[in-house]
Amino acid sequence: LSKDFSRRFEAAATEQVLREENAKILGKKGELTQVLKQLGSVPGDQRKAIGERVNALRKEVEEAFSARLAALARAKREADLKAPPFDLTLPARESSLLGHRHPITRMREELITIFRSMGFAVHDGPDVELEANNFTRLGFPPDHPATDMQDSFWTTSGHVLRTHTSNVQVHGMMKQKPPMAFIAPGACYRRDDDVTHSPMFHQIEGFLVDEKVTLTHLRGVLSEFAVRLYGSGTKVRFRASYFPFVEPGAEVDVACVFCKRADGTRAGCNICKHTGWIEILGCGMIDPRVFEACGIDSERYTGFAFGMGIERVAMLRYDIPDIRLLFENDPRFLAQF
Numbered sequence: 001l002s003k004d005f006s007r008r009f010e011a012a013a014t015e016q017v018l019r020e021e022n023a024k025i026l027g028k029k030g031e032l033t034q035v036l037k038q039l040g041s042v043p044g045d046q047r048k049a050i051g052e053r054v055n056a057l058r059k060e061v062e063e064a065f066s067a068r069l070a071a072l073a074r075a076k077r078e079a080d081l082k083a084p085p086f087d088l089t090l091p092a093r094e095s096s097l098l099g100h101r102h103p104i105t106r107m108r109e110e111l112i113t114i115f116r117s118m119g120f121a122v123h124d125g126p127d128v129e130l131e132a133n134n135f136t137r138l139g140f141p142p143d144h145p146a147t148d149m150q151d152s153f154w155t156t157s158g159h160v161l162r163t164h165t166s167n168v169q170v171h172g173m174m175k176q177k178p179p180m181a182f183i184a185p186g187a188c189y190r191r192d193d194d195v196t197h198s199p200m201f202h203q204i205e206g207f208l209v210d211e212k213v214t215l216t217h218l219r220g221v222l223s224e225f226a227v228r229l230y231g232s233g234t235k236v237r238f239r240a241s242y243f244p245f246v247e248p249g250a251e252v253d254v255a256c257v258f259c260k261r262a263d264g265t266r267a268g269c270n271i272c273k274h275t276g277w278i279e280i281l282g283c284g285m286i287d288p289r290v291f292e293a294c295g296i297d298s299e300r301y302t303g304f305a306f307g308m309g310i311e312r313v314a315m316l317r318y319d320i321p322d323i324r325l326l327f328e329n330d331p332r333f334l335a336q337f
């Protein structure tokens with residue numbers, strides 16, 4: 001052993017082989033370890049001399065091992081430095097995991113682009129709102145079911161997570177004098193939860209006030225909007241409806257684009273529930289009492305407002321059957337857009 005251990009270490013070409021060779025000598029069952037174990041049976045007068053010899057040998061082996069280990073590390077580093085460098089001019093591999101905008105974001109941007117092109121400014125409003133701005137100034141009576149604990153999320157007393165973007169109408173009127181025309185996209189919150197209703201969702205509000213604004217202007221703006229969103233020839237219809245802050249109020253349906261596509265008729269499909277029409281928004285002429293509550297001269301000015309659900313428009317656009325898919329953020333769903 002004392003003659004050939006350094007030859008065995010020199011012959012080891014890799015760190016692993018070197019360590020294996022070292023274990024064969026100094027490991028639990030190693031050659032030198034066996035010798036050390038037998039020291040006990042050596043006669044007393046020779047034990048000291050043999051013990052010293054074995055220990056000296058162990059030290060030599062350990063030193064030779066460390067030296068060879070360091071030499072191997074040096075050699076590897078030399079080789080790495082001499083190897084040709086990375087080719088930085090190679091084209092990158094294409095990633096299949098590139099992110100993109102969420103379908104709700106895309107839909108919101110598309111709607112904003114349409115209304116901007118029609119001359120509307122874009123306003124922002126608070127998500128946490130005074131009860132007065134979300135309900136009272138908009139003509140909701142104090143006992144209206146929408147103000148109930150069942151429908152709204154209340155924060156501190158007198159504050160509510162806005163249930164619609166109509167609160168931005170109030171801020172607009174209190175800050176600005178007519179004429180004004182703006183839209184207000186944003187998140188809204190209600191105690192809802194089913195395939196078409198989510199506790200958090202998004203609306204876009206539209207608001208226009210000037211002298212001599214009439215229902216015809218409202219119809220014109222929304223008809224043009226439907227054409228820009230769904231294509232030329234898209235028909236809309238107005239159905240009388242009720243919202244506390246408008247008079248008269250209406251809901252707007254768009255002729256179903258899905259069954260028209262499928263078989264050339266508008267007779268019905270599951271998406272429009274076989275009516276041929278899809279409801280997309282609520283609207284109306286601003287009630288003069290709302291003007292008065294917000295400091296606008298109701299004798300001089302008239303105006304209209306409308307509000308639509310962004311998820312609803314997106315579900316129709318992309319044929320999404322369940323609103324919850326839009327919020328689960330499952331990559332298999334999102335990758336389809």
Ligand code: FA5
Pocket residue numbers: 163164165166190192193196197198199200201202203205243246249280281282283284305306307308309310311312323
């Ligand atoms: C309103 O919120 C009125 N502020 C709209 C309005 C504005 C009327 C201006 C007149 C003038 P409504 O509660 O119907 O109305 O909601 C409007 C739209 O928001 C609905 O058609 C629907 O698309 C969407 N929406 C309402 N609740 C939810 C919900 N929980 N999840 C997803 N979308 C919702």
